[in-house]
Structure formats: C-alpha cells, structure tokens
Amino acid sequence: MSWYTWIEQGRANVSAQVLDAIARVLGLSADQRIYMRRLAGLNADYIDARYTPDKRELIPYVDNWNQGPAYVLDRYWNVITANDQFHTLWAATQRRINIVEHFFTDPHARTLYPLWESAAPTLTGRFRSQASRYPDDPEFRCLTRRLVTTSPAFAQLWAQHLVTDDACGPDSLFHPGTGPQKYMWTSLRFADRTGLTMVVYLPCHDAPSGALAERA
Known part of the structure; x- marks a missing residue:
C-alpha cells in the first residue's frame, strides 16, 4: 500500500x-x-462502465417534482425515466427518447419548441460540452455520426464547434392544453461515476428574453 x-x-x-x-x-x-x-491532481470524472441505472430507484425523483417536466438522463441524453408532465409535452410513449435526437429528427419537436431555430445552436453547444466529458467513449461518436447523417441542421451546427454551458437557463415549450409556456430549467448531476443527470423545469412568467434554450 x-x-x-x-x-x-x-x-x-x-x-x-x-x-x-x-x-x-x-x-x-x-x-x-x-x-x-x-x-494525484488528475481528472476525477471517473465513469463506472459496469454501472447500470435502476429505473425504479430513479422514479421517485421525477414523480415528486410537480412544478413542471422532470426527467433523468444517462450520459448520452437518453431519457431513463420522466414524470407525467414530460410525457404530456414530449408526446412520449414507453419508447426510448434521446433528447438531442428527438429535437433534430422528430417532427413533433417543431411543435414542442416554438423557438426551435433559436434553441438549436444552444442545444448543439450544450451537447458538445456534454460529449467532451467522455472523449474516449465510442458511443458518442456513433451518436454524432448518426445525427450528422440524419439531420442537415445538426450537421451544419455541429461543424461550427459551438460550446455552451449546460447548467441552467430559460426555455419555451408548447403545452397542448395551454399553449406556449416559459420555463427556467436546471440540470442536477448525480455522482460522476454514474453519468446521470436530472433535469427539472420551473414555470416562469418573467424568463429572460432572447434565445430560449432547449434542455437535455
């Protein structure tokens, strides 16, 4: 020792x-x-490759957030579990949803995000920031290659090498019952080794103006 x-x-x-x-x-x-x-003064963002999240343990975190949508993501922005408000807004079923893939390839995203054109660069920059945490992970390369192939909009923005902080910000989502709704979102990271992040939305009538970012 x-x-x-x-x-x-x-x-x-x-x-x-x-x-x-x-x-x-x-x-x-x-x-x-x-x-x-x-x-030793080294990067401590250790990822446990053997870790598999238990959805049942994560459900209470999102179900007890009743202010707005809430969901838990893995490191690739696949939604592991989410509350009812998320499922209502994202028109989600039991199928797996990847937030960035949904935004750029699902037609529903154009309805969900009233300011889609403004949100797209911010989301792309945030996803690049997320991917930079795992430079040796081949799954990120596979995901970005797939998005570049299937979405010209993503390909164009990805080529610009945008980088944006992924902590909190304003957003605008279209609720099927009440119409456009302003939110403030924040991301809450679990232990680094798990690669998990919980995202919660809070309705906000005085959200900052400008480009409203999508959250993943």
Whole structure:
C-alpha cells in the first residue's frame, strides 16, 4: 500500500494509466478511485462502465417534482425515466427518447419548441460540452455520426464547434392544453461515476428574453 500512501502525501507523480492499474490491482471501489485521482491532481470524472441505472430507484425523483417536466438522463441524453408532465409535452410513449435526437429528427419537436431555430445552436453547444466529458467513449461518436447523417441542421451546427454551458437557463415549450409556456430549467448531476443527470423545469412568467434554450 506504499503507493497509495505516497499519493495521499503528494509524494508520487503518476499518470492516469498507472493510477488506474494500481486501482485495479488493489481492487479499489469507484469512490476510492475518484479519491485517489483527486489526490494525484488528475481528472476525477471517473465513469463506472459496469454501472447500470435502476429505473425504479430513479422514479421517485421525477414523480415528486410537480412544478413542471422532470426527467433523468444517462450520459448520452437518453431519457431513463420522466414524470407525467414530460410525457404530456414530449408526446412520449414507453419508447426510448434521446433528447438531442428527438429535437433534430422528430417532427413533433417543431411543435414542442416554438423557438426551435433559436434553441438549436444552444442545444448543439450544450451537447458538445456534454460529449467532451467522455472523449474516449465510442458511443458518442456513433451518436454524432448518426445525427450528422440524419439531420442537415445538426450537421451544419455541429461543424461550427459551438460550446455552451449546460447548467441552467430559460426555455419555451408548447403545452397542448395551454399553449406556449416559459420555463427556467436546471440540470442536477448525480455522482460522476454514474453519468446521470436530472433535469427539472420551473414555470416562469418573467424568463429572460432572447434565445430560449432547449434542455437535455
């Protein structure tokens, strides 16, 4: 355990590859790997490839948000679970929905987002920011290639290398019962190793003007 002790004391200068190898040999847990990476001054956005989210455990988070739509995403922006308000607005069934793919390829998105043209660059920039967290993940490359092929609008925006923060912002959605509704959304990340994010919307009558962003 001398390597572990040296790292804790800041006496070891090791690469991420060496550190991960040590973690495997020592049989460290995900939390211990993250802790050791932080001590070594390395990127601590450790992703547990073996982690599989349990939808049943996540349902209470979204069902208890009654102010507006709420949903939980995996790292690729696939919706794992969502509340009834999300299903009403997104016209969603039990089929899997990917937020960015829905926005650019589903005709319903043009109705759901009254300011679609303004929201598209922001969403693309936010998705690039998300993908940059996982530079070695081939699934992101597959997803972006598919979107570039199926959506000329996405292809054009993706080529511009837009990058936008993915924390919170204004949005405008069309409710089938009440018409356009302004919201403020925010994203709440679970532990980094899970790759999960919960997104919640709060109705807002005084949302900032300008390009209203779609949230994923």
